[in-house]
Amino acid sequence: MAVSNIRYGAGVTKEVGMDLQNMGAKNVCLMTDKNLSQLPPVQIVMDSLSKNGISFQVYDDVRVEPTDGSFMDAIEFAKKGAFDAYVAVGGGSTMDTCKAANLYASSPHSEFLDYVNAPIGKGKPVTVPLKPLIAVPTTSGTGSETTGVAIFDYEHLKVKTGIASRAIKPTLGLVDPLHTLHMPCQVVANSGFDVLCHALESYTAIPYSMRSPCPSNPIQRPAYQGSNPISDIWAVHALQIVAKYLKRAVRNPDDLEARSKMHLASAFAGIGFGNAGVHLCHGMSYPISGLVKTYKAKEYNVDHPLVPHGLSVVLTSPAVFTFTAQMFPERHLETAGILGANIRTARIQDAGLVLADALRKFLFDLNVDDGLAALGYSKDDIPSLVKGTLPQERVTKLAPRAQSEEDLSALFEASMKLY
Amino acid sequence: MAVSNIRYGAGVTKEVGMDLQNMGAKNVCLMTDKNLSQLPPVQIVMDSLSKNGISFQVYDDVRVEPTDGSFMDAIEFAKKGAFDAYVAVGGGSTMDTCKAANLYASSPHSEFLDYVNAPIGKGKPVTVPLKPLIAVPTTSGTGSETTGVAIFDYEHLKVKTGIASRAIKPTLGLVDPLHTLHMPCQVVANSGFDVLCHALESYTAIPYSMRSPCPSNPIQRPAYQGSNPISDIWAVHALQIVAKYLKRAVRNPDDLEARSKMHLASAFAGIGFGNAGVHLCHGMSYPISGLVKTYKAKEYNVDHPLVPHGLSVVLTSPAVFTFTAQMFPERHLETAGILGANIRTARIQDAGLVLADALRKFLFDLNVDDGLAALGYSKDDIPSLVKGTLPQERVTKLAPRAQSEEDLSALFEASMKLY
Incomplete structure (x- = not known):
């Protein structure tokens, strides 16, 4: 650590x-x-x-x-x-x-x-x-x-x-x-989604003790070492801040308290994922932003097509956590609870669905584009998106559940439309 | 940080x-x-x-x-x-x-x-x-x-x-x-009290934004900078571990889970107080251990009189937090709750007493010596104990409430007997 x-x-x-x-x-x-x-x-x-x-x-x-x-x-x-x-x-x-x-x-x-x-x-x-x-x-x-x-x-x-x-x-x-007072609202939202996924992915990453290979010489071990008792603290804390302050920070540029908390949450989640790693949302996001055709994010002053990183990461999150929840369902349910879901009566085997619902509700409330289709992707793009994900082994191997190419195809397909 | x-x-x-x-x-x-x-x-x-x-x-x-x-x-x-x-x-x-x-x-x-x-x-x-x-x-x-x-x-x-x-x-x-499996039970207990006080003191220390002087050049700022949003996380987390695992770690040398958790809590609380600082329990502990006459701690294999550090720190904690609670009563009440006190019906103005009671109960359950008197100190020693505390400004100034010499005398006196 x-x-x-x-x-x-x-x-x-x-x-x-x-x-x-x-x-x-x-x-x-x-x-x-x-x-x-x-x-x-x-x-x-x-x-x-x-x-x-x-x-x-x-x-x-x-x-x-x-x-x-x-x-x-x-x-x-x-x-x-x-x-x-x-x-x-x-x-x-x-x-x-x-x-x-x-x-x-x-x-x-x-x-x-x-x-x-x-x-x-x-x-x-x-x-x-x-x-x-x-x-x-x-x-x-x-x-x-x-x-x-x-x-x-x-x-x-x-x-x-x-x-x-x-x-x-x-x-x-x-x-x-x-x-943070200079940030346009869309930038606050998209960067906040990055914090959200850093926290969720590092908290649900494969535990450090189960990662392989584990080189015997410490210098050869990767920075991303799997979830561990220290990064867990940062992840949970960052997630609590996102749940409490992100919407306020997006809606009101002058809400210094909310924007300050999100600025700290970004650093907290960074310390968490910087040690634990991220997994599928990030691994799949790279081709989503890399293969962009014409989409230009609102409020981003750039001269080229651009899917903001946080947006490319968060759009697959409902599908990803539905897929991974079977491995560490308690953690998936716990994070759903932090995001506001009622988990008292939830069944543990529904953990992934409960978290996915909580995420969809969160994104809907923030008026986020309705899935990859809204970025200009269609079913025809799925093979290229999968192909772009395969080289992201460094992070995708940290997912708690292994993925075949078919699994990745299904995850992209399920992310075409969210609501 | x-x-x-x-x-x-x-x-x-x-x-x-x-x-x-x-x-x-x-x-x-x-x-x-x-x-x-x-x-x-x-x-x-x-x-x-x-x-x-x-x-x-x-x-x-x-x-x-x-x-x-x-x-x-x-x-x-x-x-x-x-x-x-x-x-x-x-x-x-x-x-x-x-x-x-x-x-x-x-x-x-x-x-x-x-x-x-x-x-x-x-x-x-x-x-x-x-x-x-x-x-x-x-x-x-x-x-x-x-x-x-x-x-x-x-x-x-x-x-x-x-x-x-x-x-x-x-x-x-x-x-x-x-x-940690090699530690005698008394060593586990006393070192655990050090973790307990690191967490409580750093969480109740004066906030970093209220500390003075605040040198304009960062290199001249002390390592102990007052409580802050990052050290708070470590302090609370360490305290939760102490509350849950210290008794188990003391009672059973083979309880690897409890002893592992305490080993991590020690590092967590270290990161917390290493940035926020400690205050009165530590400031007052130095003369308590420095002026030791004949007391020799059980299970410590030394050839000289010795008050283990953690013991010298924790014995004044009920008096100290009764004294400091008026400044940040919510934090005192919150920590009492973590230590097992029922705080739902507690009045905020009783925060110090509630925390002191929780601490006394915790120490009694662990069979800790009944106050400074049990270490061989009497009222006659109070002036020397106060004199030994005065040079500890580096930490005592981090207390949320300023102390006169009379205050320090009263705190030592209140710590002579605990139960």
Whole structure:
């Protein structure tokens, strides 16, 4: 169990310059995206750096839902800058891009696929020392400020994959709820669904003691080690916050309490899944977002078709937990109860259905698109969606129940329409 | 919030050699005490080191409840050995001694008082890099495997004090429940009381947002930062485990489930108080153990008078929480409920008394000595006990309610007899 350094509080972002000075940084790379680069979170970081006499260069070409190409562009920038520290201001896309830039700039002779997860990449362990990276999340979903994971679209195969190593975990996360006031409501909802699924998937993942293989040398064990008594605490706690505050946070941009709680829940769920892992909702989400044709999410200011990550994850959740519940039905029922289902009279063998109903009700209340069909997918796409899921073994193997290709087809089919 | 790397599981200790090899260690210092040095936990570590070809020297002169003298002896050993890594196998005394040895061997020109907490020492921030330290706890109380704190008796003043810095936090804690099967029942009980008070004190400590002073530079902020939304989770969870499993763990040495849960609770409460801090029970405990005259705890194999730390902490807890409850009565009532009190019909203004009663019942059931009088203290000792508490500002200032000398006198007096 590796956990993370985070500092939480309204206004902690303005301390970033002192933190970097304390770390001895003199030449800092500030990464963000074009939407944020003119907004207060980035301005506050730049002011703090200047005030503390720290030189910096801004890279604001981060792509929302990054690709291998966009990662490599950021890596080039990092290599040229010879930076001694990094600050990432943004959502998961920015933090993940910055992790990759730090890694490959610190390991300049590596090929890009060296550190990418097998079987797509070589999955080599990271042994080079990295520079300090401070992550300042501006969305409340990814938890990337607490994890050693960086996700991207591998364009050649049209699938999402990533890099996973404790070595790329940020040195410090500054979890500042004031930034959440800038989020459009749809972004709050979709990033909140990511928190929801991080919590549900890590809590229902295969227990750490049942995972195989279990390499005898600790250094070869994956960051995602299965559910365990520590990640369980984070998962349950994050889920309770989602159940209590997500709807409020979506509906009212000025509800600082609800948005603050969701910002903390995002970090909590990150610590949970960063150690336990995620499974089918995430594994199946990668082709859902990777194969997008024309769907463009509302309130996302991007110039390319985009299924927001949290949406791609949550749409299969009713089908997934109906499928997995037979393995750990108590946990499925418990989480349904946290989400508001009446579980006193529920039968344990109905745990999956009860949780699925609770999820559908939750999504319906938040006006979420009615399944994969609403994103433009049809039955004809299922073989490609299944094919895109198969390489996601790193996470799908953490599901409590093994899946055949037929199982995956059935899960996608059941997710075409939700209500 | 800085959290800790721990690995939990039956048998994880035997991986220590691989961990050290992965860290590049070649010349390791193994610290333990004379009672443990012939027992399985130490043997397993030595076997693992040998098997991985790692040279090591054993230091088994750790004193149970260490002093500045015993710390300095260990520091001398560490300096001479020029080690590149440390392994501490034992309870809080051993882990704390090893932290100090690592610190001063890494900072050879420092005076001993340089890093000791003010006002007794100079409380200098640690800026030197330390060597990796792996902590293997064999008791379930201190949580020292997760904290940046090392406590000792400063013999000259007859008070406990310590060193507190994130820099001395172990690199890795191997939390192996198999070691808990070696603990005598009294050791289980007393170390469990330490967990109980870590949880209660950190949950009722002054909130982080109300603590003063609050240095503007993060590096100058203390490790003990007041209660906060993250340490709260650890505190409550640890308390739930204590309430459910401590009695079972004390009564039956073979109850691996109960002892495993307490081993995890110790680490959980450590992460909680390591960030939030402790307050009056701990602040007042230091003179209680420091001024011991003839009391020797049962089942502790030592050649000097000794009040076990957990006992010295818990005996004042009914008085302390009666005193503090007026500040955050809901939290006091909530913890009473976790400990088994019926709080449905309790009045909020009785929160302190309800919690005190729950604590007295808990201690009575476990056959704990009837207050400070049973340790050999009388009213005549109260001025010295108060005098010994005054320098413990570092923790007593974290109490939710300020205390005058008269308040402290009254708290000691109320703790003379419990039942």
